[in-house]
Amino acid sequence: MKHSVYLSNKSLLAGVGFLLLIGLAGFLAPWLAPHDPLLINLSNRLAPPSWSYPFGTDHLGRCILSRVLFGSRISALFALFIVVCTFVISLPIGLFTGYVRGRGDHFFMRLIDGTLAIPDIVLTIAIVGVLGPGLIHMTLAIVLVRWAGYVRFIRSLVRNASQTDYILSARMSGNNHVRIMRRYILPKVFPPLLVYGALDTGKVVLLMAGLSFLGLGTQPPAPEWGVMLHDAVAYFQVAPHTIIFPGLAIMLFVSACQLIGEAQNKSQLIAGKRIA
Amino acid sequence: MKNIVRFGFERVVQLMLVVFFVSSLTFWLLRLAPGDPAYLLLSAHNIPVSNEALTNLREELGLTDSLASQYVNWLQDAFTWQWGTSYVSREPVINELLHRLPATLELAGAGLLVMVLVTFLMGMATAFYSSGWLNKIGRGAALLGSSIPSFWLGFLLIYLCSVQLGWLPSMGRGTLAHLVLPALTLGLGLGSVYARVLRSNLLEAMDQPFVQAAKARGLSKRRILLFHILKHAFLPVVTMIGTSFAFMIGGSMIIESIFSWPGLGKYIIEAINKRDYPVIQGYVVLTSFLFVLIHIVVDILYRLVDPRMRVQ
Numbered sequence: 001m002k003h004s005v006y007l008s009n010k011s012l013l014a015g016v017g018f019l020l021l022i023g024l025a026g027f028l029a030p031w032l033a034p035h036d037p038l039l040i041n042l043s044n045r046l047a048p049p050s051w052s053y054p055f056g057t058d059h060l061g062r063c064i065l066s067r068v069l070f071g072s073r074i075s076a077l078f079a080l081f082i083v084v085c086t087f088v089i090s091l092p093i094g095l096f097t098g099y100v101r102g103r104g105d106h107f108f109m110r111l112i113d114g115t116l117a118i119p120d121i122v123l124t125i126a127i128v129g130v131l132g133p134g135l136i137h138m139t140l141a142i143v144l145v146r147w148a149g150y151v152r153f154i155r156s157l158v159r160n161a162s163q164t165d166y167i168l169s170a171r172m173s174g175n176n177h178v179r180i181m182r183r184y185i186l187p188k189v190f191p192p193l194l195v196y197g198a199l200d201t202g203k204v205v206l207l208m209a210g211l212s213f214l215g216l217g218t219q220p221p222a223p224e225w226g227v228m229l230h231d232a233v234a235y236f237q238v239a240p241h242t243i244i245f246p247g248l249a250i251m252l253f254v255s256a257c258q259l260i261g262e263a264q265n266k267s268q269l270i271a272g273k274r275i276a
Numbered sequence: 277m278k279n280i281v282r283f284g285f286e287r288v289v290q291l292m293l294v295v296f297f298v299s300s301l302t303f304w305l306l307r308l309a310p311g312d313p314a315y316l317l318l319s320a321h322n323i324p325v326s327n328e329a330l331t332n333l334r335e336e337l338g339l340t341d342s343l344a345s346q347y348v349n350w351l352q353d354a355f356t357w358q359w360g361t362s363y364v365s366r367e368p369v370i371n372e373l374l375h376r377l378p379a380t381l382e383l384a385g386a387g388l389l390v391m392v393l394v395t396f397l398m399g400m401a402t403a404f405y406s407s408g409w410l411n412k413i414g415r416g417a418a419l420l421g422s423s424i425p426s427f428w429l430g431f432l433l434i435y436l437c438s439v440q441l442g443w444l445p446s447m448g449r450g451t452l453a454h455l456v457l458p459a460l461t462l463g464l465g466l467g468s469v470y471a472r473v474l475r476s477n478l479l480e481a482m483d484q485p486f487v488q489a490a491k492a493r494g495l496s497k498r499r500i501l502l503f504h505i506l507k508h509a510f511l512p513v514v515t516m517i518g519t520s521f522a523f524m525i526g527g528s529m530i531i532e533s534i535f536s537w538p539g540l541g542k543y544i545i546e547a548i549n550k551r552d553y554p555v556i557q558g559y560v561v562l563t564s565f566l567f568v569l570i571h572i573v574v575d576i577l578y579r580l581v582d583p584r585m586r587v588q
Contacts, residue, residue, distance in 0.1 A: 121527050
């Protein structure tokens, strides 16, 4: 038991540590990057990793290390932005439907069932396909598709929280609904929401990379991980380093998010066992 | 039996609702979209865009009707599987889509097979030796499997197996060898994640009284695992397999693009790049339909397989 508590903390620490590292890399990119990420140098195309270009160069002779560093700004920041936007939309709806229930709840649940009945990548692609490729359209599409899952999660949390005895006693002691939501329900549902957000940030990074890879998201020449892979398609057979490093960056980011989620699952398991 | 009939009826209603929802959504999305379909259609065929040609075409496409009547027409068409003709090929959309569906189903089926194999072999092995290095590998593989971008895995496999070793073809469809790499790409990641789920189900089942009863009867550990515990732990996995099959059909566009697999996914990406709106519309309705259909079949299977569901 003691061992698994230690282990769960370790994966949480590792996850948060990796995320901080990536954030720092993005923040310090202008100072860390050895070259300009957009500087084209056709005389040095597809150069393998070397001292002056640690990750090598791409098909236009741009420094891959610099592009990966600057890429964390677009990928991580936009993923975070998407998750925050989705929360801003779904938190009021989730609170409302979980706490108030009734007809409004019914309406939203039907809408959510409808949205979740379609594979999210299909719906995202349909929306991007209609609006046209681009970073802004991709952001919009992902938010439009993902809110439903968030609302369903928040709703179930709020529902469970509002059926507890302490909410009952809070109501009996004369608190109004707004106060109950703010003082008693929100703090209770917030920690699992944070973990859900962390896990989902990883999923959003994967989705964004996939869409950009298909040419539907971020457009070249922006240094973004998915775009870098998109650009490398024609060249990776002769220069595998053009795909290895952007892919590793995506993987590191997503596994950091996964580690945080895993740690939460474990601690929940432990807490459950302790009560039982 | 009566239960199943009622259940089936409810599900058919649900299926209709989803088709209605999705077709409404795509209709309104397309009406909000920038760009005039008539203009796009003309430029797609390199016809000089004149005002006269535009008005004629708008008339022909029914774009001059009121939005409400366009909407009703579209809903009728959606439910009768008439999704118009592709702007690019001038063929009926439904033919274009159904023509490519078998390739996608083949790929999803093969990916599912890989996934199930990995889930079972790894899940059972890591449950049997629940502590030790094998389990650590399983845990690491699950973390990798859930965080590796599928297209990146595809590239690595192509580089290793096709470019370096020259064992397998990396492009197109045809022989069984063509299927190996895309199926691995599709199935490995999900399989390693589900192996963890199967493992924890198995470990949980090992504590149940019926396992102790089997032990008391003197059955061997292997026999108990294979015939008693596995049957019990398998049920939740059935649902996951169904969900993944649907997911693989929907998510195949990336894999199909990498491996030039001539299926629905590759086609839809081309359609998006050419602004072939009727194809996009038809694709979304068709995949959602398939998606819900698979879920219904899985639910029914689940009811048939699990004796506990029949009692209720």
